[in-house]
Amino acid sequence: MRFQGLDLNLLVALDVLIEERSVSRSAERLHLSQPAMSAALRRLRDYFNDPILAAHGKKMIPTPHALRLRGALRVLLTDIERMVSLSTQFDPATSQRRFRVGTSDYLAIVLFTRLVPEFERIAPGITLELIQPSDAMGTMLDQGELDLVITPAEHASAEHPSELLFEERHVVAGWSGNPLVQAPLSEQDFLASGHVAVEIGRLRPTSFAEKFLREQAKERRIEVLVSSFAVAPEMLVNTHRLAVMHERLAKAYAERLPIRFVEMPFPFPVMREMLQYNRTRSEDAGLRWFIDQAKRLTNHKQD
Template structure:
């Protein structure tokens, strides 16, 4: 089908080419040979009267026109995708649906271990794929590569709707054999201690506690940096190091690791985790169903930071 002389099938090729900026990678995503992908690019160049991508050294870069086309073309295709995928209703008992959710391993441990057994009973044909944080999470949502983000509310953007799921607070943890930490910890002791922390993605984005203390000019000594919240308690045990982490996750690990929990030396704001979805999926029945199911799974957390994952 053609529109104003453009073969509409080429829109998909255009989107992939502008995203990958590599003929080989684009051909794989399009399930085409490299010569066919090159042919599609040639036809697009002819239609737009522009190179769209040019070779600079060993890589291809977008021309100004290519840059200006990338976002609107992706937006058009996402609108089409969400329109044709939407059904008038969603029956979880019989549905075959795959959801992709981007979240921290903290949320996966605390919330999803509670939610998944319930989801399987209610919707045995629904599958879930949980992906880790990255430095392009908003791009992934906007491109339709993931269905949901679950993240702290202070990181939300106004472009897409969101809804709170649950709250948590922060605690300090130490090995139970660490005699430098008693039933409480002063700010001086806290700053003098070695810390375990977590950072995300290629840009090494800090967790909230690191941002919070740096904001008030408190410099901590980071002696162990990991990519996983779940690794933090394990890296504290057997050492004199401490960490600041989510209370629910700390309580979960205290059940089988020799840990002690103490209040942070300064009052920290509570954390609210929210679920975010693309505005185009606002009224999609499948999206609505999963959002509600996760809210129900998180409901027992209300007002109790000690509550952790309890399958069922």
């Protein structure tokens, strides 16, 4: 389709080029060849009479005009996505939709390892793109760049709807050779032990567990600090360190690694994991289907 001489398919290419700042990465993301992506950039340059991307040393950076275009472009693409979602029925068996989900590696392990095989069976054309949490996550949700964000209730935005996915307990995990995880753990031993802790981001660095422990002044000796929930269990093996861990994650890793877990030695709040989406997507049939599938799988009794 053309509008005032512009091939509207180029708008998606323009958005990705500005974000990726690379022809090769943009081509990979849009499943195009690099020559095809280069051709799209040439056509955009001709139409807007602007380089769009300019060389800066070994890097490519968007021009000031390209950055001005992107504000209007994001609004336009978001409106188109909303229009399509409102005007069509969603059929998972035939859909070619890409779902972009902001989620932690913890949820990638305990939720998406179950969703992915299910989607292959009932929705083979769907693509999942999992985006790691970052300080930009809220902005991406506001701008419609994410279909969903899955986050603890305390981190959910008040500006957009959210729904409970599941509730999660926390446990204390350790190497199977650590005597502290062979029997009920005392608070004194918990605090005296070395620990592996997880912190994510810079502006909001603490996880749900770390935030609670700090608020309760549960001072312990953190000897290993990682930015990934999935790495923490690996750091326990062959050591006498402990880690506060989501119970679902601890169960998953206890099947793969020589680790055990025990109850927290003091009262610990339940974490409420929420599904959140942009308020403009409340009638998106495809998104509703995705949410229902996630809830169905997490509500099934796990072995």
